[in-house]
Amino acid sequence: MTDLTLATLLPALESRFGPDVKVLPSRKEVLGVVQVKGERLVEVARFLHDQGTFTHCALVSGVDWIEHIEVLYHLWSDALKGYLELTVETAPEEPHVPSVTSVWRGANWHERETWDMLGVRFDGHPDLRRVLMPEGYRFHPLRKSFELHEPEELEVKARHV
Amino acid sequence: MSEMWINMGPQHPMTHGLWNLRVKVDGELIVDADPEIGYLHRGIEKICEYRRYNEVVTLMDRTCYVAGIAWEQLYIMAAEEALNINPPPRAEYVRVLSQELQRLSSHVMWYAAYVQDIGLMTPFLYGMRDRDLILDLFQSYTGARMTYEFMRVGGVRNDVPVGFTDRCRKVMDWFDQRLPEYEKVCDNSTIFLERTKGIGVLKAADCVNDGVTGPMLRAAGVDRDLRRDRPYSVYPELDFDVAVYDAPDCYGRYRVRMEEMKQSVRIVRQVLDWLDRNPGPVLAEKVPRFVGTPSPPPGKEIYVERRGYPKGRGFSAMEEPHGEAMAYIINEGAEHPYRAKLRSPVFVNIAASKDYLVGYRVSDIPAIMGSVDICVGESDR
Amino acid sequence: MNATNTSGTARIITHVKETDPMEPEVPFAEVEAVQSKEYIPVIKETLTGMIQRGLDAATKPVFNWAGRNSLFPLHWGLACCAIEFAAGFGARWDGERFGVVPRSSPRQCDLLIVNGTVTWKLSHKLITLWEQMPEPKWAIAMGNCATGGGPFRTAYSVVPGVNKLIPVDVYIAGCPPRPEAMLDGILRLERLIRERRA
Ligand code: SF4
Numbered sequence: 001m002t003d004l005t006l007a008t009l010l011p012a013l014e015s016r017f018g019p020d021v022k023v024l025p026s027r028k029e030v031l032g033v034v035q036v037k038g039e040r041l042v043e044v045a046r047f048l049h050d051q052g053t054f055t056h057c058a059l060v061s062g063v064d065w066i067e068h069i070e071v072l073y074h075l076w077s078d079a080l081k082g083y084l085e086l087t088v089e090t091a092p093e094e095p096h097v098p099s100v101t102s103v104w105r106g107a108n109w110h111e112r113e114t115w116d117m118l119g120v121r122f123d124g125h126p127d128l129r130r131v132l133m134p135e136g137y138r139f140h141p142l143r144k145s146f147e148l149h150e151p152e153e154l155e156v157k158a159r160h161v
Numbered sequence: 162m163s164e165m166w167i168n169m170g171p172q173h174p175m176t177h178g179l180w181n182l183r184v185k186v187d188g189e190l191i192v193d194a195d196p197e198i199g200y201l202h203r204g205i206e207k208i209c210e211y212r213r214y215n216e217v218v219t220l221m222d223r224t225c226y227v228a229g230i231a232w233e234q235l236y237i238m239a240a241e242e243a244l245n246i247n248p249p250p251r252a253e254y255v256r257v258l259s260q261e262l263q264r265l266s267s268h269v270m271w272y273a274a275y276v277q278d279i280g281l282m283t284p285f286l287y288g289m290r291d292r293d294l295i296l297d298l299f300q301s302y303t304g305a306r307m308t309y310e311f312m313r314v315g316g317v318r319n320d321v322p323v324g325f326t327d328r329c330r331k332v333m334d335w336f337d338q339r340l341p342e343y344e345k346v347c348d349n350s351t352i353f354l355e356r357t358k359g360i361g362v363l364k365a366a367d368c369v370n371d372g373v374t375g376p377m378l379r380a381a382g383v384d385r386d387l388r389r390d391r392p393y394s395v396y397p398e399l400d401f402d403v404a405v406y407d408a409p410d411c412y413g414r415y416r417v418r419m420e421e422m423k424q425s426v427r428i429v430r431q432v433l434d435w436l437d438r439n440p441g442p443v444l445a446e447k448v449p450r451f452v453g454t455p456s457p458p459p460g461k462e463i464y465v466e467r468r469g470y471p472k473g474r475g476f477s478a479m480e481e482p483h484g485e486a487m488a489y490i491i492n493e494g495a496e497h498p499y500r501a502k503l504r505s506p507v508f509v510n511i512a513a514s515k516d517y518l519v520g521y522r523v524s525d526i527p528a529i530m531g532s533v534d535i536c537v538g539e540s541d542r
Numbered sequence: 543m544n545a546t547n548t549s550g551t552a553r554i555i556t557h558v559k560e561t562d563p564m565e566p567e568v569p570f571a572e573v574e575a576v577q578s579k580e581y582i583p584v585i586k587e588t589l590t591g592m593i594q595r596g597l598d599a600a601t602k603p604v605f606n607w608a609g610r611n612s613l614f615p616l617h618w619g620l621a622c623c624a625i626e627f628a629a630g631f632g633a634r635w636d637g638e639r640f641g642v643v644p645r646s647s648p649r650q651c652d653l654l655i656v657n658g659t660v661t662w663k664l665s666h667k668l669i670t671l672w673e674q675m676p677e678p679k680w681a682i683a684m685g686n687c688a689t690g691g692g693p694f695r696t697a698y699s700v701v702p703g704v705n706k707l708i709p710v711d712v713y714i715a716g717c718p719p720r721p722e723a724m725l726d727g728i729l730r731l732e733r734l735i736r737e738r739r740a
Binding site: 172179199200202204205211219220226273285286288289290293306307537 | 629634
């Protein structure tokens with residue numbers, strides 16, 4: 001697709017997936033922000049990869065908003081020279097979204113890291129292990145319920161338990 | 162012969178920084194690889210949520226310790242988006258100057274460490290000596306050799322000192338002479354050529370699908386450089402070429418880095434000329450107090466009130482010496498970032514290591530992994 | 543058998559009898575034999591002790607002199623401070639003029655310079671490396687992270703100070719310490735060794 005522009009891509013996305021995608025107001029440093037329902041994520045990803053020239057999955061990350069967890073994808077397109085932001089919302093208890101590793105292999109470790117740090121399960125991920133923290137660690141540190149303390153404070157606490 | 166797993170690391174002379182490469186070998190041949198990182202995970206993203214905006218800069222220096230100022234700017238660009246602040250132009254030029262000096266020093270450091278691993282000792286001494294010249298320049302205007310804490314939301318901490326541009330030009334002249342010499346050392350060495358040519362091949366399509374960026378990607382022939390393709394700061398006003406090479410192996414990566422060093426010298430010269438011509442402030446005036454700027458001069462209390470400051474999100478991407486780095490900052494109108502996410506290029510480049518290790522021999526591993534230019538602080542954060 | 547007014551050996555036997563009545567009683571003759579030979583190990587120990595002390599007195603200054611002038615640190619890099627560590631052995635500072643040569647295997651080293659942040663994930667490996675080093679050995683905590691956690695002391699994954707894991711002889715402050723500071727730390731350790739305080 002040589003004549004691909006954002007003005008044609010986003011409506012095409014909306015018309016194809018109907019109410020499952022929502023184009024949110026964009027910010028100036030990204031091409032656009034698209035909210036996707038978790039169930040259709042892989043299809044949307046496949047569409048963007050094949051038809052939208054978003055061949056490079058730059059970043060998968062997550063934000064804990066307490067009421068829900070938001071998983072973010074930043075995709076780079078060589079033709080459009082910019083990043084598209086996909087956001088997926090999921091429940092804070094047992095959060096899970098489908099894995100996009102079948103579309104972009106590069107998402108593999110990003111998803112592992114998001115599982116490690118936020119506890120989001122990626123269904124269909126080939127090898128969902130912790131990547132930064134040791135295996136067997138019990139917490140997901142980037143959750144807002146996980147707090148940091150001075151080490152002395154922790155020692156005092158441990159003594160009183 | 163039966164296959165077996167070998168651990169290389171965490172402490173291994175090949176690994177600069179601590180990470181563990183588990184390789185499955187059949188005799189000498191590598192059939193599978195499973196890198197394990199996290200030995201330097203310091204919880205930077207979590208600590209950011211407990212720090213004021215300007216205090217985070219301290220952590221960014223330590224994130225990638227061979228390219229500290231690149232990460233400072235990355236974070237600052239995202240934070241400025243999130244807080245909606247614009248720095249003055251001179252600050253941008255000082256930033257770009259720091260960027261390119263840092264790229265130069267990072268690549269020289271890579272050259273020193275890598276070629277020594279391959280078996281030539283001289284480049285280590287050459288590289289460390291010349292890197293110290295750049296660190297001296299840094300020291301003269303930031304006060305530190307590696308951990309600068311130089312950038313601020315809305316500009317930079319201070320201007321370059323008097324006479325700096327001339328000193329910097331002298332160092333650049335020195336590098337003009339040195340860089341061909343660096344290449345001569347390697348290109349005339351049969352050991353170096355034998356150990357790098359055709360080793361560690363990762364084709365362009367695999368690179369793109371694996372998310373590999375930086376010199377590795379450009380060595381595979383993909384012409385992508387965020388400085389040109391998604392311009393940030395004042396890069397559009399500068400004149401430079403993107404280094405691309407069409408050999409996706411260790412030798413190609415070495416070539417790309419060598420070319421990038423020359424381009425950095427070129428950019429630094431242009432920036433120095435601009436700095437000579439255009440004096441001005443280097444810190445924006447309207448910066449909310451809560452980001453932690455130094456207290457205002459008397460009679461200049463024009464700071465925005467802290468409460469009810471607009472919320473926002475900031476995203477920035479830049480071409481760091483190792484590849485494409487990204488930062489994502491969420492500002493919830495509070496003193497601290499609500500969430501700070503960093504994308505490290507090295508993290509992804511290590512993740513793809515299975516694709517460029519399988520099929521080579523165990524003795525090639527130092528040559529291959531060295532050519533990735535691994536900075537563990539950055540991949541583990 | 544009464545426990546209060548007999549020799550040490552007999553008391554042990556009583557003790558065994560009290561706790562485990564099923565245990566057969568040790569014949570008295572055997573106890574006698576053990577007691578009669580007790581002096582042999584004592585003499586042996588005294589003799590070896592004297593020889594050892596004599597040899598020590600003769601050789602210790604030599605070993606001390608040799609050891610302190612050729613401290614071989616382990617060549618590893620933990621974090622940012624490792625870059626300054628490398629710079630300290632580069633062209634400008636040339637740490638090797640003090641006889642300090644980084645070695646790659648812990649078996650060849652007698653100095654562990656902890657040059658960076660130690661995480662809990664790494665702590666087992668650090669202790670293993672430390673235990674693999676032959677005696678006598680020393681440790682230097684280089685930088686604020688190794689000293690007390692540095693900027694990351696509140697983080698969930700960082701050991702707040704490497705002295706929680708291994709005994710440290712010299713602490714070097716700085717974030718990162720300059721190469722001069724690192725070399726100064728090594729020289730201070732040399733002085734401590736000379737004065738037999740480390
Ligand atoms: S003391 Fe500072 S420079 Fe050294 S490892 Fe810690 S953070 Fe890095």
